[in-house]
Amino acid sequence: MDPITNPYSPGAGTPPYELAGRDELRNSLNITITRIMRGKPAKSMLLVGLRGVGKTVLLEQMSRDAEIGGSHIIFIEAPENRSLPALISPQLRLALLKLSRLEKSKDAAIRALKALAGFAKSLKITYSDIEVGFDHDPEAGLADNGDLEADLTALMIEVGKTAKDAGTALVLFIDELQYVKQEQFAALITALHRCAQLKLPVTLVGAGLPQLRGLAGNSKSYAERLFNYPEVGALDDSSATEAIVEPAKAEKVDYEEDAVIEIINRTKGYPYFIQEWGSHTWDVAKQSPITKNDVLAATELTIAAMDESFFRVRFDRLTPNEKQYIHAMATLGAGPHRSGDIADLMKKKSSDVAPVRNSLIKKGMVWAPNHGDTAFTVPLFNEFILRIMR
Structure with a gap:
């Protein structure tokens, strides 16, 4: 098998040949955009799911779908230590400059650019990381009170x-939304809510870890009525088969049924893991059709590659105390686990390890599916921990 024609793409956010099992979500966004462009109500969307389920890939595809459909888009990845005003201001400027070139929206775009100038200048003291060019002088009293929400x-x-005025919609795509600070997320929710009340064609498609639901609810009580929260999870067997088979078929390579079943069993249907297993299996296989023995031969290479990239990069961010905590979690199994059980295994009180748990939640390593429960945000992470911390 020629490694140059290997059709699998096991990278961070790298689009696969076949984006299987996500058509319903893509169609849902198309309906949302069409409705808001017609002045009809539609909820914004927050995609929630574990690491490795393809949220970023899906968000990228949805942004392309929206742009092809005539919407103006803003795409942002929220890192842990940047403010929302700093992230959103340059992107809004670019979108408004494009809209200012259209005669029918030129005047409104210029007014919005004045609002952006006032917004950035008034909040520069609070959010010192704001850096954005000014195309027009600010207008006194327009978005310049120094209060983020207002x-x-x-x-x-x-x-x-x-x-x-331009006859379009503005769609904000924000990845890793759980890293936006709560008061800043609350301000964004308020702004989206007011736009919805005024029937303005603005919507948000965010993506983040499962704790994003709680963050939204804690930020504003009405968030549950403003957003839909579709869960992006592992692929069902049919979609997983499609993700495995179709890329190879495009290169005139087939799979034996047992080989497909083995990959699905190994990956548990998680899209990133499918790409890893598919890529290494392709490189190991000598000819078509790819067999179960090819998959088994590639397994050790696949696990080693994931250990050194997907898993290790997250593990290396942890303190010794955090590593002890997740080792106790991994010893108990895949989870979720009661926080008290984890503390008991560490021979400590729950109150003593609570700061460690909170730190792990902030880092996006674990989350609380229910009060008192703790679960990994990374699929199969418990198996990696037991391999590396024997």
């Missing part, structure tokens, strides 16, 4: 009016 709402209203 100013972001005023700014997004002007952006929404611009999009409406």
